[in-house]
Amino acid sequence: xxxxxxxxxxxxxxxxxxxxxxxxxxxxxxxxxxxxxxxxxxxxxxxxxxxxxxxxxxxxxxxxxxxxxxxxxxxxxxxxxxxxxxxxxxxxxxxxxxxxxxxxxxxxxxxxxxxxxxxxxxxxxxxxxxxxxxxxxxxxxxxxxxxxxxxxxxxxxxxxxxxxxxxxxx
Numbered sequence: 001x002x003x004x005x006x007x008x009x010x011x012x013x014x015x016x017x018x019x020x021x022x023x024x025x026x027x028x029x030x031x032x033x034x035x036x037x038x039x040x041x042x043x044x045x046x047x048x049x050x051x052x053x054x055x056x057x058x059x060x061x062x063x064x065x066x067x068x069x070x071x072x073x074x075x076x077x078x079x080x081x082x083x084x085x086x087x088x089x090x091x092x093x094x095x096x097x098x099x100x101x102x103x104x105x106x107x108x109x110x111x112x113x114x115x116x117x118x119x120x121x122x123x124x125x126x127x128x129x130x131x132x133x134x135x136x137x138x139x140x141x142x143x144x145x146x147x148x149x150x151x152x153x154x155x156x157x158x159x160x161x162x163x164x165x166x167x168x169x170x
Contacts, residue, residue, distance in 0.1 A: 055095035117156030
């Protein structure tokens with residue numbers, strides 16, 4: 001019932017708040033209460049990107065490994081795998097930078113009126129002669145061929161200068 005959602009919420013908020021003891025408590029309460037360990041593991045995968053993100057990019061690897069470990073061995077053996085992951089997440093630094101930036105991109109798409117801007121010609125793939133003749137790929141600079149970063153636009157013209165990592169910050 002509702003306690004299912006209350007407990008997963010408490011687990012998330014305890015990890016987000018860096019409280020390893022509370023995180024273990026809520027994990028154990030769920031598992032000892034019969035919760036599917038794969039449900040918890042799936043939620044940890046989401047937490048790794050949503051709450052830890054780029055502050056510790058290895059968090060996602062930890063979460064996927066925990067999910068696979070739970071899938072391979074099941075309960076009760078996988079409880080320690082989940083416990084290790086939960087403590088790792090509680091102790092990890094947190095960042096919602098990517099989560100916010102992606103939300104800003106979605107908002108940009110939702111708020112756009114009319115047809116979405118086309119992909120700039122220089123970014124289009126040109127596998128046929130016709131596409132090359134139409135200008136697809138013309139002027140594209142293949143970065144690995146240059147020693148220095150190249151000046152090149154990757155967003156549509158009407159979004160030039162947009163920084164989704166800064167948009168919507170308060």
